[in-house]
Amino acid sequence: MHWIDPNCLPEANGTVERFVLNPHGEVDGFVMTGAMQSPVLVHTPPHMEPELTRHVKAGDAVSVRGVRPRKPDLIAAVAVTAANGASIIDAGPGHEREHPKLEKxxxxxxxxxxxxxxxxxxxxxxxxxxxxxxxxxxxxxxxxxxxxxxxxxxxxxxxxxxxxxxxxxxxxxxxxxxxxxxxxIKEAKPKPKHETEPKHDRPAHA
Missing domain, CATH: 2.40.50.140 (Nucleic acid-binding proteins)
Structure with missing residues (x-):
């Protein structure tokens, strides 16, 4: 179960325009339109896909409770309520979950x-x-x-x-x-250790 109580989070309402996929072909969110001035990306963890796609389809009205990162126009969903009243809550991935084996x-x-x-x-x-x-x-x-x-x-x-x-x-x-x-696309190289460590002022010597 997610450590955040979804009932304490702000609620956003809109219509599901389309689902969004991760590189493994799993649903990890959707584009929501409606009352907002522009479409909003809603992120849902892939382990929510079975319940989410069972109760929600493109064109459905939904309500979302989640957290918003500081910069992007994004809602990281903790719970989604479908038009039929079903509540899809982030209950964690479970220990045996694996990515689907789809042929790329x-x-x-x-x-x-x-x-x-x-x-x-x-x-x-x-x-x-x-x-x-x-x-x-x-x-x-x-x-x-x-x-x-x-x-x-x-x-x-x-x-x-x-x-x-x-x-x-x-x-x-x-x-x-x-x-x-x-x-x-070149793989980004990790920064040298001395560049990632915080810098501390050295005491002046007498």
Whole structure:
């Protein structure tokens, strides 16, 4: 069970436009529209997928209780209430949960970014294109490519992908502004230890 009581969290209401997928093809959120001025990304952990997709579908009205990171327009959901009254609560992943074993294939995608995609703590993790394709990139690499993952940016990628009943997702290996401008996504190197340690003022010597 989530350590936060969902009843103490603010509630947001809207309509589910579409589900969003992680690189394994699991539902890990949805785009919610409605009373908000612009669409909002709602993040749900993948272990909520069975209950979420059982009770919720695109076009349904839902209410969401969750927390909002400081920067992105995102709700990290702790509980979702479906139109039929079902309450889907983050009860944790369980000890035996594994990613689905789906066969990935080489895929390409090109288009315009509609929304940036974030993890539950607000870390950039990819983009949703206007055609509904989800582009996924690891957080450290995504941070370096933020300009290509911003709304209205032109983007093209190749990588490993999946077509599922909930949409299409590509885990990008190459990226550019168009298919003629692709370059490999380099894995971000960890910072040297001395750069990550806090600096302390050294006492002056007499």
């Amino acid at each position: 294939k080489k895929m390409t995608a090109e288009g315009t970014v509609r929304l940036s995609l974030f993890g539950p703590k607000g870390e950039l993790r990819g983009a949703l294109l206007t055609d509904g394709t989800v582009i996924r990139i690891a957080p450290k690499e995504a941070e370096q490519l933020a300009g290509l993952l911003a709304p209205n940016a032109k983007i093209a990628v190749t990588g490993d992908g999946l077509d599922t009943k909930h949409g299409r997702v590509v885990h990008a290996k190459q990226i550019g502004t168009c298919s003629r401008d692709l370059r490999p």
